[in-house]
Amino acid sequence: xxxxxxxxxxxxxxxxxxxxxxxxxxxxxxxxxxxxxxxxxxxxxxxxxxxxxxxxxxxxxxxxxxxxxxxxxxxxxxxxxxxxxxxxxxxxxxxxxxxxxxxxxxxxxxxxxxxxxx
Numbered sequence: 001x002x003x004x005x006x007x008x009x010x011x012x013x014x015x016x017x018x019x020x021x022x023x024x025x026x027x028x029x030x031x032x033x034x035x036x037x038x039x040x041x042x043x044x045x046x047x048x049x050x051x052x053x054x055x056x057x058x059x060x061x062x063x064x065x066x067x068x069x070x071x072x073x074x075x076x077x078x079x080x081x082x083x084x085x086x087x088x089x090x091x092x093x094x095x096x097x098x099x100x101x102x103x104x105x106x107x108x109x110x111x112x113x114x115x116x117x118x
Contacts, residue, residue, distance in 0.1 A: 025049040025080075033060045036088075040073040049078035054112065056084040061091040061117075062098070071096045075105040083112025090116045 028039035030052055043050035054060065062071045071090055090098055098114055101107045 025051050027051045027053060029053050030060075031055050031058070033062055036060055037066065037072060040075070040079070043079055044073055044076060047077065049080070051080045051082060053082045054084050054086040056086065058086045060086060060088045062089070063092045065092075065096050069096055070100045071098045072100075075099065075101045075107045076103045078106045080108040080110075081112060082110060085111050087113040087115060089114075 025048065026043065026046060028042060028050065030036040030039045036052065036054070039052045043052065065071055066073050088098060090096060095116075099107060099109075
């Protein structure tokens with residue numbers, strides 16, 4: 001392998017590291033509602049992008065607010081929730097937002113049904 005190819009590969013890796021802020025995405029698995037809350041808290045505790053994968057077809061019911069008016073932890077960083085065909089249901093009486101994104105946070109959700117059953 002020539003020095004030019006090695007140098008080019010090294011530069012590409014360095015640029016990729018700079019674009020992502022040097023942090024690679026951590027992936028968390030959430031098998032139930034409490035695990036989802038814990039995964040969101042862990043994702044918020046570490047800098048950089050994170051992914052939370054839900055169990056395919058699972059229903060996650062939330063009965064209590066995490067903070068005033070919000071059912072789940074506030075998102076302040078890059079978070080991707082892969083729903084895999086699951087359902088997230090606010091099952092308590094009264095109103096609350098399921099998600100709140102603050103500051104520079106970015107939340108991407110795919111293949112997740114959101115419901116209010118209260």
